Amino acid sequence: MIELRAAHDDDYEIFTHLFRELAVPDPTPSRQKWRDEMAPHAAVALEDGIVVGYCYFQIFTEVGYVRHLVVSPTARRGGVGRALMADARGRFSEAGCTRWCLNVKPDNVPAIRLYQSLGLEVQRESATVRLAWRHVPRLPTTTASAVLDDAYDEAVEHRFDLPKGQLSAARALPGRVLVTLLEGGVVVGFASFDPAFPGAFPFRVATAAHARPLLEALRAHAAPDDDWVSVVVDDGPLVQQALLAAGGEVRLQILHLAGPLA
Numbered sequence: 001m002i003e004l005r006a007a008h009d010d011d012y013e014i015f016t017h018l019f020r021e022l023a024v025p026d027p028t029p030s031r032q033k034w035r036d037e038m039a040p041h042a043a044v045a046l047e048d049g050i051v052v053g054y055c056y057f058q059i060f061t062e063v064g065y066v067r068h069l070v071v072s073p074t075a076r077r078g079g080v081g082r083a084l085m086a087d088a089r090g091r092f093s094e095a096g097c098t099r100w101c102l103n104v105k106p107d108n109v110p111a112i113r114l115y116q117s118l119g120l121e122v123q124r125e126s127a128t129v130r131l132a133w134r135h136v137p138r139l140p141t142t143t144a145s146a147v148l149d150d151a152y153d154e155a156v157e158h159r160f161d162l163p164k165g166q167l168s169a170a171r172a173l174p175g176r177v178l179v180t181l182l183e184g185g186v187v188v189g190f191a192s193f194d195p196a197f198p199g200a201f202p203f204r205v206a207t208a209a210h211a212r213p214l215l216e217a218l219r220a221h222a223a224p225d226d227d228w229v230s231v232v233v234d235d236g237p238l239v240q241q242a243l244l245a246a247g248g249e250v251r252l253q254i255l256h257l258a259g260p261l262a
């Protein structure tokens, strides 16, 4: 029998084991990050009182975002993944969301089958690219200025079709640096940078030439000892090609799926 409950701080150890099953090139989130940012927005599934899976999600104004879904290898194909997704869907609907979304690796057939059976469909292909800070000057550039305040948050969400509320949620997270790039008063870039990672997600630019000024603005907030940054490229092949031509490396291919909440 599958039981679900809200995640606790004390689930950190089992979380670290399950997190590895995502097989992503990201560092395991710290205990503090689990406690402060993840556990309050996560559910765990239990079988015979043992945690066998978790789902970590974020609720923005109209969109529910499934960030992690993992079931222990020994408990798979028993309906745990579907139960966790049903729970997430219920929470999203209750919070007034009208859509839900998530990211998945293109070769993750079990997960994609599950998501498609729930009405989620592929919206775009993205990639996580790692670039050495010293290679940023190799990128093409343009004149643009960076601002840190929230005056343009609505314009950023509109320009890049981000879920409403995603920026205010990011601003509430400890240590995040949110940078908006402007050209002639118009939004041409945005990044939510976590120097502890170090990575930026979302990392959005109007054109490939805007990646460099945005990265240069992020670098001012990077730890001096970090020699690379990881960014999730959501703006198509031209931006990705520019980063790769500058010496970047694709670390992860991603499909972005979204669908209505019935």
Ligand SMILES: CC(C)(COP(=O)(O)OP(=O)(O)OC[C@H]1O[C@@H](n2cnc3c(N)ncnc32)[C@H](O)[C@@H]1OP(=O)(O)O)[C@@H](O)C(=O)NCCC(=O)NCCS
Pocket: 021, 022, 068, 069, 070, 071, 072, 075, 076, 077, 078, 079, 080, 081, 082, 083, 103, 104, 105, 108, 109, 110, 111, 113, 114, 117
């Ligand atoms: C994806 C994952 C969460 C599914 O969990 P699960 O508990 O095994 O899934 P369920 O038993 O609830 O199955 C739900 C549906 O998923 C699909 N599915 C699950 N495993 C599958 C497999 N090996 N092959 C094909 N489809 C599969 C099926 O559509 C299944 O529905 P069905 O049983 O009616 O055929 C699990 O495989 C997992 O943790 N994988 C590693 C981590 C991961 O990749 N997470 C997703 C990140 S986006």
